[in-house]
Amino acid sequence: MLQDTYSRRFTYLRLSITESCNFRCDYCLPDGPDCLSRRGEITLPEIRRVVTAFAKLGTRKIRLTGGEPCLRKDLCEIIEVCKSIPGIEEVALTTNGYRLQRDLNDWVAAGLDAVNVSVDSLDPATFHLITGQNKLPEILEGIDMAAASPLKRVKVNTVLLQGHNGGELAQFLEYIRDRRVALRFIELMQTGDNEQYYQRHHISGQSIKDKLLDADWTLQQKSQTAGPAQEFSHPDYQGKLGLIMPYSKDFCADCNRLRVSSKGQLFMCLFTEHHNDIREFLQSDDVEPLMQHLQSVIKGKDATHFLHQQFTGSTKNLAMIGG
Numbered sequence: 001m002l003q004d005t006y007s008r009r010f011t012y013l014r015l016s017i018t019e020s021c022n023f024r025c026d027y028c029l030p031d032g033p034d035c036l037s038r039r040g041e042i043t044l045p046e047i048r049r050v051v052t053a054f055a056k057l058g059t060r061k062i063r064l065t066g067g068e069p070c071l072r073k074d075l076c077e078i079i080e081v082c083k084s085i086p087g088i089e090e091v092a093l094t095t096n097g098y099r100l101q102r103d104l105n106d107w108v109a110a111g112l113d114a115v116n117v118s119v120d121s122l123d124p125a126t127f128h129l130i131t132g133q134n135k136l137p138e139i140l141e142g143i144d145m146a147a148a149s150p151l152k153r154v155k156v157n158t159v160l161l162q163g164h165n166g167g168e169l170a171q172f173l174e175y176i177r178d179r180r181v182a183l184r185f186i187e188l189m190q191t192g193d194n195e196q197y198y199q200r201h202h203i204s205g206q207s208i209k210d211k212l213l214d215a216d217w218t219l220q221q222k223s224q225t226a227g228p229a230q231e232f233s234h235p236d237y238q239g240k241l242g243l244i245m246p247y248s249k250d251f252c253a254d255c256n257r258l259r260v261s262s263k264g265q266l267f268m269c270l271f272t273e274h275h276n277d278i279r280e281f282l283q284s285d286d287v288e289p290l291m292q293h294l295q296s297v298i299k300g301k302d303a304t305h306f307l308h309q310q311f312t313g314s315t316k317n318l319a320m321i322g323g
């Protein structure tokens, strides 16, 4: 088992398979990806080895992320390999939805279990302003296709952005009235590159929580293995609503996830100063040395991030490690 000194167990790996992206979300990659972002991406055999080592140490769920994971031409093979590793019960994908309509069936056939799609506005003009892409209708159709597919779960991620989608709560609620999707509002996090943007656009999730409670949404009890979202439900709505509030007290207390970047670096937290290069361990099929290394470095995981003190570590943007 991977367990840190605070008795937190790590059963969930977020694996970034590329830093590159075809969107230019203004809080993440406003100038697009670095031209070297695709150099030295983790290969399929390296992915098999890293996931094997994590699975032997108790990891049960893999989330493939990026950058934009669907830019990888071998995405189906990556899904297949992850799903085939003994111990891995669930393979999920976080995507901007660009290739959802075209590739969903192939991903499902490869073994994908769940998908999270990012949609920061339901207004096409605002969506274009935030992402630099005019693809909202296609992405929404892709989400409906996914909801009707054999996938176990479809979630929509929405970063709360003052001045962009801050006034769209009613539209988002309407969106989930008759749809079985889980919408997640995520508080904007400060990263190395977006300090001024953060000051202008951050909205506290607490203001949304107060509105939901006023409108008779009920906060659900969390299961022990649940992620960081506070989940709300309402009898008049088929969809669920979640709030991810990384600045709230105790957000890190039940952290169950570790991250590996597309360059083969282990990140103990999204906002860590130092990553741990594990690439050398990925060159051999013998995963024992990597397992020993992971068990040793996990003891150095901090109790919490230091975002409250505006300390964002070495994380310039979340495309580097997948959010």
Ligand code: SAM
Residues within 6 Å of the ligand: 021, 027, 028, 065, 066, 067, 068, 069, 094, 095, 096, 116, 117, 118, 157, 158, 159, 186, 187, 188, 189, 190, 191, 194, 317, 318, 319, 322, 323
């Ligand atoms: N490209 C894919 C996507 O957008 O879904 C996957 C990678 S993206 C980095 C993963 C998630 O992180 C997205 O939902 C995105 O909106 C979110 N994200 C990126 N930067 C963020 C920030 N500064 N604060 C909060 N969420 C952020």
Ligand code: SF4
Residues within 6 Å of the ligand: 021, 022, 023, 024, 025, 028, 029, 066, 067, 068, 096, 118, 318, 319
């Ligand atoms: Fe790309 Fe996702 Fe970052 Fe948007 S949030 S720029 S889609 S990596």
